[in-house]
Every structure is written in structure tokens, then in C-alpha cells.
Amino acid sequence: MTVERGNVGEQPPLATFVAKLQAELAPLLERFARLPFFAALSANTLPPVAYVNQLRAFAPLFKTLERLASYLATTPQKSRAPGGLPVAMVAILESAIRTERTAEKSHFQHIMADLTYFNGSLIPEITNVRQRVDALGGRMRFLAHEDPNSLIGYIITLHGLLGVIGGYRCEVQNNFQVGLLNGTAFYRACGDTTPECRGIYENLVNSCALEGQVVLGIRSAMEESYTFLEEIHGALYPLPGGDGMRFSAASINPEVASHGVPTDAREVGAAIVAGKRCLKEFAYFEARYGERVTRFASGDSAWLVTLAQLDHQALIRKVQWFGGYLAALGLPRITLERQLVYLHEELGNAFPDKPGHYDRLLEAVDWLRSERLKHISTGNFHSLCHAFAAMTDDELAGEMKGTGLLIVSAVCDEKAAVKVEKPRSIEAWLTNTDNFSDLWVSAVRELFVQARSTAVF
Secondary structure, three states: OOOOOOOOOOOOOHHHHHHHHHHHHHHHHHHHHOOHHHHHHHOOOOOHHHHHHHHHHHHHHHHHHHHHHHHHHHOOHHHOOOOOOOHHHHHHHHHHHOOOOOOOOOHHHHHHHHHHHHHHHOOOEEHHHHHHHHHHHHHHHHHHHHOHHHHHHHHHHHHHHHHHHHOOHHHHHHHHOOOOOOOOHHHHHHHHHHHHHHHHHHHHHHOOOOOHHHHHHHHHHHHHHHHHHHHHHHHHOOOOOOOOEEOEHHHHOOOOOOOEOOOOHHHHHHHHHHHHHHHHHOOHHHHHHOOHHHHHHHHHHHHHHHHHHOOHHHHHHHHHHHHHHHHHOOOOOHHHHHHHHHHHHHHHHHOOOOOOOOOHHHHHHHHHHHHHHOOOOHHHHHHHHHHHHHHOHHHHHOOOOOHHHHHHHHHHHHHOOOOOOHHHOHHHHHOOOOOOOHHHHHHHHHHHHHHHHHOOO
16 A cells, blocks of 8 residues: 655644544555455354454454553653653553443453353464464564554554454354354454544544654554554465464463464363363462463363373473462462362363373372472371361351462472562462451461471471
């Protein structure tokens, strides 16, 4: 597309600035709507794998925008870009990113709800899509640090794209035979809230004195971002052949990297069930991490299946590393121990014709258990947990069940020299009076004291 550049020093009239940019973008969006992806969607012939991978592509993009909004709102102006960034620009970016001011959920949350609906379908990842999404996300992060004004061009393009997507709400519902409340939340949100949110956004942009090189940077970013989005949708459909699709952790949770998971759908299904069983044992997971923890637990559990094929030493190295990683996030290593137990059980149920095939996972369970019990014996472990349950009305009548077990295990990790930053620790979160009553906090602190006095090195 040839863009009318005009005089670099000439500032567009404020009332028409956004309109002029949108007019320049219109031919690109028209071309975008003619891509094979949308043609197949209109004809009710788009495969579910293409639709689900589109949602997976948008998830990290909108999550990136949310994080960039926080960064731009809190970073001192002098460290944002040469020449600084006007405060009004931060408002523009925040407004554009929070496209759900009148809605209950953000676009990212709608996307993740849709993906949760399709999670049981075990749909593979289109490899080239993820590569292009990572490139687009990297470019947005670069602009946020080096040229925040140009990031507005990306946001304008995304707003235009949301308008296109909103027009396909009915096609999505018909194409995949899904209900209004299942699998179409993102498309419905684009159609329902985009016009009102766009009005807020346009007013803010028009209120700023944008001129000269800033305007040229925005226009250039619009074209650049459109190219990224066109490449992504070109990779989505027609579907690739050969090894262009695979199962990865991103197939289950698009917020994580594309590390390997099993290719057998039965193994992935068993892993998802095991992850859910572990979450159910410890109420702390959902209380602290919300709905996101389900996606991470499923992806982690699927990756853990691959450990069953390692030799003992390699297995223990992986488990030691991953256990330390979880502990640093505020998840004591007993959560990994329990997840491996459930995973072994579910794999056994899924493959009754392969007795012993996954028993190497139990070697990891034994190692984690021995690491834990070398500091606090089984008897003392249970005594401490029972005493805590008595002090907390059976852990708040089940609302925080399993917490005593986690606390005592956290002390074992501490004695095993597993490093955890205090602000992220389970102790810090459970003793935060913004989250819990004084009575609960007192009981938690008492259990930590008793467990530390009982533990041996």
C-alpha cells in the first residue's frame, strides 16, 4: 500500500487524525477479510484446528499488551524512549489495551475461556503460527522500550482487526456447532464492545498533538503490524502438511513456551486429569493463582509424562530443577510429588496393556518423598498437620484444605536449601492480612514456628 506522506512537519487536524489513519488502514483490512481463513469460516468449512490456533495466537498477543500497559504506566518517562513519552500517551495505550471498560472480562480472558472449552479436544499446535506470534510479540516489546509512540500503530491495527473478527460471530457458532456461552466469547466480545471502546480510544488519540516523525512512525507501524497479522492467518489456513503440526505445552496453555509433550492424545488426556486431581487436593492453588493455575497444571503434567522415558539420573535432575522452579513460585515441592502420583495412576488407567511402562515416574516420587522426610519424619509430619487442622476448623471448613501439608512441606524445602524469595513464598501469602483473618494468620505463623523447630538438617 502506498501511504500519502505529505509534509512531515504538518500536523493533521485533531478531529480527523484517527479517521485518516483508519482510512489508510481500510484497504489492508479489506484484503485481510479476503484471506482463505475467513473465506473458509464464511463457508462453514474452516477446520477446528485453524480456529483454535487463531485463539492461541491472540492469547499471548493480548497478554503482551496488558503487560506493556503496566510497564508504560509505571516506568519513569526518562527510561521509556529518547525524548520521553507524554503522559497522555500512556493513557492512550492503557485505554486501547483495556478494550473491555464496559465488559466484565478482558479480551485475553475471553480467549482463555474459549480455549478452556476446546481443551478436551486435544488439538495440535501449528508450528509456524507460534513462530510468527513470537516475532510479533517481540517487536511490540521492542517498541514499548525504544519507540512507544509507534506502538500506537500496532494498537490501531489490532482495533481494526477486532472489528473484522466481530463480524464473524454467527459464522463461528455455525461452523463449530458451539453455543453462545461456549467457545465464542472472544468473537462475541469483539462485536459487542468494540464500537464503544473504540470511541473512548479515538477521543484520547485525537486529544493529543501528534505530528511529524511521530505520525510517520505510527503509519509505518500500522503497515508492519498488518503484515505480521496477515502472515499469522496465512499460516493458520490452509493447514500445513507433514510435520507442520505437533502437540506441545502451548497446545494446552498458550501462555507457556512450546516445550515438548506427548504426541499420544491418551497420554495428554491422562495428564490433564492428573493435573486437575492435584489441584483439587490443595485449595491453595485456586485461592492464590485463580483460573490460570488449571492451564499451567495441565501443561506441566503433560510435560511430566515425557520424563518416564529418561534414565534415573536424568529423571532426578529434571525433577530437582522443576521442583525448585515451582518452590520459587510459592508451590512447595510436595505439589510435584502428588502430581506425579496422580499422573502415574491416570497413565495406568489409560494404558492397562502397558503395566510398568510409566513406573519410572514413581522413582521421582520416591526421591521427592525421601528429600522431604529426611528433615521431618512421617509421624511428626502428620502430627503437625493434624494440629493445624484443629486450630483452623479443618482448614476453614475445607476452603483451604491441604494447607497444613503445604506449610510443613515448605519448611522441608527450606531445610533442603531450596531457594525461595520471601515476597513470593507461600508463607508471605498465607500470612497476608489482606487475604486472611488474624486468627488464620496466627495459626499459620505458629505452624511455621513448630515445623522449623521440629525439622532437622
